[in-house]
Amino acid sequence: MKFGYEAKTAFNNMRGGEAEKHYFFEDIKRWIRFIDDWSERIRAANRKLMSTQKVFTEVLRFLKDDALKTIKDPEGGEFTASDFTWVLTVPKSLTDFRKQFIIESAVQAGLVTDATKDKLMFVLESEAALTWCLKLQPDGFITQNHSRDSQDQPAGAAEPDTSWNGTEWICNVWQTNINRF
Template sequence: MTEILQISTNSLQVPGEDKSASASPPGSPSPSRNECSIAPLTPSPLPRTEVRPRVARPFSVVVAIDFGTTSSGYAFSFTEDAETIHMMRRWEGGDPGVANQKSPTCLLLTPDLRFHSFGFAARDSYHDLDPEEARHWLYFDKFKMKIHSTSDLTMETELESVSGRRVRAIEVFAHALMFFREHAIKEVKDQSSSELKDSEVRWVITVPAVWRQPAKQFMREAAYLAGLVSPDSPDQLLIALEPEAASIYCRKLRLHQVIDLSQRSLTNGLDLDGSRPFDSSFRQAREQLRKARHSRTFLVESGTGELWSEMQTGDRYIVADCGGGTVDLTVHQIEQPQGTLKELYKAS
């Protein structure tokens, strides 16, 4: 019999189960979070048809979640210092002594369908279970693209765990997003000099460019369920295409972040023969770029001598988004007056 998660106001639970935290079977891994305090969701067909007016509001921080096929992570920046991007804290996991800035996109639920862990903790906990006991637990791995391959995606679409048990996909994604919300908010508050309200946080979730509209709306519904934002404040959540986000970021890279100087052997800022200082490599690169019409992207020099990328109207470039599960190629062109992007070739 298929067990489907039902939603209460304060937690995700199975019909008829006790709302109190249930004990895990003997020998099972200790859960890191017993309940998932997820806001209720009113099931509705995808996509939503209502149109809500956008209301301008002063956001204090922007948190972006990279929900990947194989690995996921987040980063944030305060609007008062938008150029400073804070990556999520490195988590220990994988090989002993190896720090990672991303976590595997895998989720572990207890036999009674409660959240247990995500990422390295989920993977390691599941692998440590006794084979017989593991049959009762629900482990999901690399489940992101399954909602793209589902032609009739709805709120009732299910995902199958490794053990064969099935759960509504919206609940699986909500658990994962709730996990990142808790960690991101804690880290943001640790670095904030003032008290932060939920309404002051703008959330961004990136999705593949090949995703259809129902899949994008599905991710938004999962974010509502996870409590990232309220359905009454849709402007607080942005669903951004992965290649577009990468494209906009790369347009602001400094020249020395783009040009690879690793092929030159330098010692204390000099060539091995001591004939050329380190900064002359940048001057030489700058002159070469000025001679090349197709490379005029990197011709803007700031007052401090730094070279910043600046694209002009009509500039075209290819974005290769090489992820763990997909590789998307897109061609963009700069449009005026606001420097917006025009997609010349759809992601494939």
């Protein structure tokens, strides 16, 4: 029905009997680390169980549908899932079984088909974070050696050091971006 904060708000606003008719899942991404077989079930906040495969499928379906609604074809047509290569970020600890689990969920969600599984890519979260950080303009980020006040200098003032100087800076920038979403 809903995703993200909208889902949490809607579920929290439901009365007891109404909430029992629904499923509310939190921290779905962490569940991928615990999947060991196709029959796994995940427990919702109201203690109800659902197939983990169904939960992952519906999350991917929601994200796909939302992306297709958001992205507009400049020529006025509509895009379909097959028009894109889908990139999913995954933890380093992803096993082959869990990767196959996600691929099957993506097929069921309509991101890809059995024939177009090559249009689904996995990227390690750390690599995605690095790529994102290197792509961003350094303006507005607080570096290790500067305070927030040093970022608000008047025009013509010395620019803060925004050069990349190691993993700690990347992690700090990545954490800043995570908190924005």
